[in-house]
Amino acid sequence: MTNTNPSVEIKQLDLSFGKVEVLKNLNLEIARGEFLVLLGSSGCGKSTLLNCIAGLLDVTGGQIFINDKNVTWAEPSDRGIGMVFQSYALYPQMTVEGNMSFGLKNAGMAKDEIKRRVDKAAGILQLEPLLARKPSALSGGQRQRVAIGRALVRDVDVFLFDEPLSNLDAKLRTDLRVEIKRLHQQLQNTMIYVTHDQVEAMTLADRIAIMKDGIIQQLDDPNTIYAKPRNKYVADFIGSPAMNFFKGEIKDGSFSSPEVSMDLKGYETVDGNLPNTNAWLGIRPEHIQSGANTKGCSFVGDATIEIVDPMGSDTLVWASLAGQSIRVRTEGQSSLKVGETLKIGFNADKLSIFDTDTELRV
Amino acid sequence: MSLSDAEQLNEAVKPPSKLFKNLTAKIAAIPMILTALVIFIGCTIWTIYHSFTKSRLLPSPDKWIGLDNYERLWSENRWIVSIENLAIYGICSLILSLVIGFCLAALLDRKIRFENTIRTIILYPFALSFVVTGLVWQWILNPELGLQNVVRNLGFENFTFDPINNADIVIFGILIAGIWQGSGFVMVLLLAGMRGIDEDIWKASRVEGIPTWKTYIFIVIPMMRPVFVTALVIISAGIIKVYDLVVAQTSGGPGIASEVPAKYVIDKMFQSQNLGLGFAASTMMLLSVLVVLIPWAYLEFGGKKNG
Ligand SMILES: Nc1ncnc2c1ncn2[C@@H]1O[C@H](COP(=O)(O)OP(=O)(O)OP(=O)(O)O)[C@@H](O)[C@H]1O
Ligand SMILES: [Mg+2]
Numbered sequence: 001m002t003n004t005n006p007s008v009e010i011k012q013l014d015l016s017f018g019k020v021e022v023l024k025n026l027n028l029e030i031a032r033g034e035f036l037v038l039l040g041s042s043g044c045g046k047s048t049l050l051n052c053i054a055g056l057l058d059v060t061g062g063q064i065f066i067n068d069k070n071v072t073w074a075e076p077s078d079r080g081i082g083m084v085f086q087s088y089a090l091y092p093q094m095t096v097e098g099n100m101s102f103g104l105k106n107a108g109m110a111k112d113e114i115k116r117r118v119d120k121a122a123g124i125l126q127l128e129p130l131l132a133r134k135p136s137a138l139s140g141g142q143r144q145r146v147a148i149g150r151a152l153v154r155d156v157d158v159f160l161f162d163e164p165l166s167n168l169d170a171k172l173r174t175d176l177r178v179e180i181k182r183l184h185q186q187l188q189n190t191m192i193y194v195t196h197d198q199v200e201a202m203t204l205a206d207r208i209a210i211m212k213d214g215i216i217q218q219l220d221d222p223n224t225i226y227a228k229p230r231n232k233y234v235a236d237f238i239g240s241p242a243m244n245f246f247k248g249e250i251k252d253g254s255f256s257s258p259e260v261s262m263d264l265k266g267y268e269t270v271d272g273n274l275p276n277t278n279a280w281l282g283i284r285p286e287h288i289q290s291g292a293n294t295k296g297c298s299f300v301g302d303a304t305i306e307i308v309d310p311m312g313s314d315t316l317v318w319a320s321l322a323g324q325s326i327r328v329r330t331e332g333q334s335s336l337k338v339g340e341t342l343k344i345g346f347n348a349d350k351l352s353i354f355d356t357d358t359e360l361r362v
Numbered sequence: 363m364s365l366s367d368a369e370q371l372n373e374a375v376k377p378p379s380k381l382f383k384n385l386t387a388k389i390a391a392i393p394m395i396l397t398a399l400v401i402f403i404g405c406t407i408w409t410i411y412h413s414f415t416k417s418r419l420l421p422s423p424d425k426w427i428g429l430d431n432y433e434r435l436w437s438e439n440r441w442i443v444s445i446e447n448l449a450i451y452g453i454c455s456l457i458l459s460l461v462i463g464f465c466l467a468a469l470l471d472r473k474i475r476f477e478n479t480i481r482t483i484i485l486y487p488f489a490l491s492f493v494v495t496g497l498v499w500q501w502i503l504n505p506e507l508g509l510q511n512v513v514r515n516l517g518f519e520n521f522t523f524d525p526i527n528n529a530d531i532v533i534f535g536i537l538i539a540g541i542w543q544g545s546g547f548v549m550v551l552l553l554a555g556m557r558g559i560d561e562d563i564w565k566a567s568r569v570e571g572i573p574t575w576k577t578y579i580f581i582v583i584p585m586m587r588p589v590f591v592t593a594l595v596i597i598s599a600g601i602i603k604v605y606d607l608v609v610a611q612t613s614g615g616p617g618i619a620s621e622v623p624a625k626y627v628i629d630k631m632f633q634s635q636n637l638g639l640g641f642a643a644s645t646m647m648l649l650s651v652l653v654v655l656i657p658w659a660y661l662e663f664g665g666k667k668n669g
Pocket of ligand 2: 046047048
């Protein structure tokens, strides 16, 4: 995304805790009004990056710009950000209203302006009936809405969320996720959202940054990340159940491994040519056809069914293809039985192929 | 085994009687319960009863004299001085230990370097017995050997600081030693409480631009209420029974200027051989503790039900 006027810009950011380098030479540009999700496994440095943007951690090197202002050494409260935490971090002895107004009062804002902002935020988040309650008398979802409200009243351009839904149960999580999405559409603020939940990332994000060991592996919109992962780590990380991989060799436009041999015509390469090299061939479980649908596929083979997991809307089948375990997702409720043979097949256009040495997409 | 078999078995097993639940634990607790009943309550009642008798060297339960001991107690100058001293010592040491202890804890909580070393140094006095503390401060405050002498040697010839020899301010000499010992304890207790506070709270308050001191006063202290109550109760108990510090530092002198109630009780019982008067004094002490404790307990535990 090219934007001459980014909302948040991070240049060559380094951060280490003593000898431990957590973020290494990280560059990131976030457009005005964009919803960016930082996604990665535990300990990859997502929270650390967010805390650097918020100014809660002193960076070791590099620069941070928010709204074209260099805020690398500015106090968190001067950066024009609001932040929401996983643990809510509400002030337990204050009422909901007190929680939302305490920061503003402290900044010396006029009483009627505080009231106007609190009422507005409460209206947006449906907190009006709860204003007089203490946080201990609220449910988890309500508490997190109060925490969002506390960020909202600050009237800032950039919102930072650190796993805001991780402490909630599945149903509430979905509800609040939709609410956050609605909030973003309504306010059009820049939002940076840390999560390790793929569904949250895919549904909320304009762009997702997948991180590993403090390095951004891929920064793209959710569809590109899903369909064209840039390297094997991203391919493996995104998608549940995970992508199937076969290790083999590409020679003259076709792939061969002990399990799979197929012509790669129709595969869209990164730079237009397909090298002769050792490679991982990846195919998502939902892109494997089965039964009669396999007609016309570039690769067709027989797999033995080992486990059948009915998921309601679809069925997940664990099968063995020439000795290797693979995952296949089939539509609807199927009548497959363990031990039966399942005819499977797939086409080259849905594949992801990675060089075994560099693990980069070819 | 069929399903109905299992049902029958279930029916045969009745819920155990409440009395026999955790029977072993209850048996194990009996000696402790007896000790508490006999020693604490029994002896308290025994003491209160004998405070109405003319007991001298030995308790004499049949020489009932009514309130005579109490009248004598409250007409005695030494007792009045003791009470005044306790009030000054109590209020000052309560407030100062809490304030100093809190400030030290807050400083350490800011993640300064050498935290462990500093914590050990500050907590060290607490590991000492009051007798040692009393002696140490007797030396420090001694005009010929201690602080006054050091400052005079530095060139300030007219400097006077001799609380131990000055009847007007001797209680403040004891106060310094008491605080030196007490604030380290308060610090450790409060520091543990502060460390229990979610780091995200601090982050949230920083993002909102709330200064550190305001975060402590309006957010952290209210969250630490239970820890404060614990500290308060422990310090208060220590204040009311303060005895060894006085004995080691001043022996109640000069004259009777630094007497305290606990010392009065011990002296009456074991030196003046007037058990009745000593019991009367200790009953007064018990009464004062109850006057403080009952409203507090009522507020703390009585309020919970509707809270
Ligand atoms: N105060 C600290 N001192 C030393 N190392 C730290 C500190 N805070 C974090 N780290 C290290 O930095 C790395 C990144 O931590 P971070 O909290 O950013 O992970 P994360 O991606 O947010 O993980 P999670 O999903 O579990 O929250 C981790 O390896 C962690 O051990
Ligand atoms: Mg984290």
